[in-house]
Amino acid sequence: MSEKKQQVSRRQFLNYTLTGVGGFMAAGMLAPMVRFAIDPVLQPAAQGNYQAVAQLDEITNEPQRFDWTMDQVDGWYESTVTKSAWVYRNDNDEIIALSPVCKHLGCFVSWAGSEDYPDQFFCPCHDGRYFKDGENVPGTPPAAPLDEYEFKTEEGTLYLGKAKPKGGVI
Numbered sequence: 001m002s003e004k005k006q007q008v009s010r011r012q013f014l015n016y017t018l019t020g021v022g023g024f025m026a027a028g029m030l031a032p033m034v035r036f037a038i039d040p041v042l043q044p045a046a047q048g049n050y051q052a053v054a055q056l057d058e059i060t061n062e063p064q065r066f067d068w069t070m071d072q073v074d075g076w077y078e079s080t081v082t083k084s085a086w087v088y089r090n091d092n093d094e095i096i097a098l099s100p101v102c103k104h105l106g107c108f109v110s111w112a113g114s115e116d117y118p119d120q121f122f123c124p125c126h127d128g129r130y131f132k133d134g135e136n137v138p139g140t141p142p143a144a145p146l147d148e149y150e151f152k153t154e155e156g157t158l159y160l161g162k163a164k165p166k167g168g169v170i
């Protein structure tokens, strides 16, 4: 039996060495870039989207505006935003929480914002109006009702979630 001697030539040795070192350096450069690109995916999901907004005993039959702040992450941009809602109890003692954002062009509506319509929401930008339940008044610029916030109540506190189109239709 003959044993064939395996030898590595100088050229092969240099090839292996340069390939190894080059690969190691490339991985060192690419790893931070890949990490940077996929970092938002690696972040844990936000724990619950509900924010404490008011105490239940503060809520009356008259719409009141409640403001709160929350941290918002938009891609790489983190900020604190102020949100608002008009909240009241309807005739069935159910809580209604309406978005103040006008469905025409996005101005803020106010309850009894016009002396002429003291029992409606009023948008000062183009005289848009909404009934107390958030339905848009026919013949005024808004073409859809005010969005309604999802909500839950716990231990005497009202928590609001996302504002959604009334009836779930966009």
Ligand code: FES
Binding pocket: 102, 103, 104, 105, 106, 107, 123, 124, 125, 126, 127, 128, 129, 141, 142
């Ligand atoms: S933005 Fe409200 S009526 Fe135009």
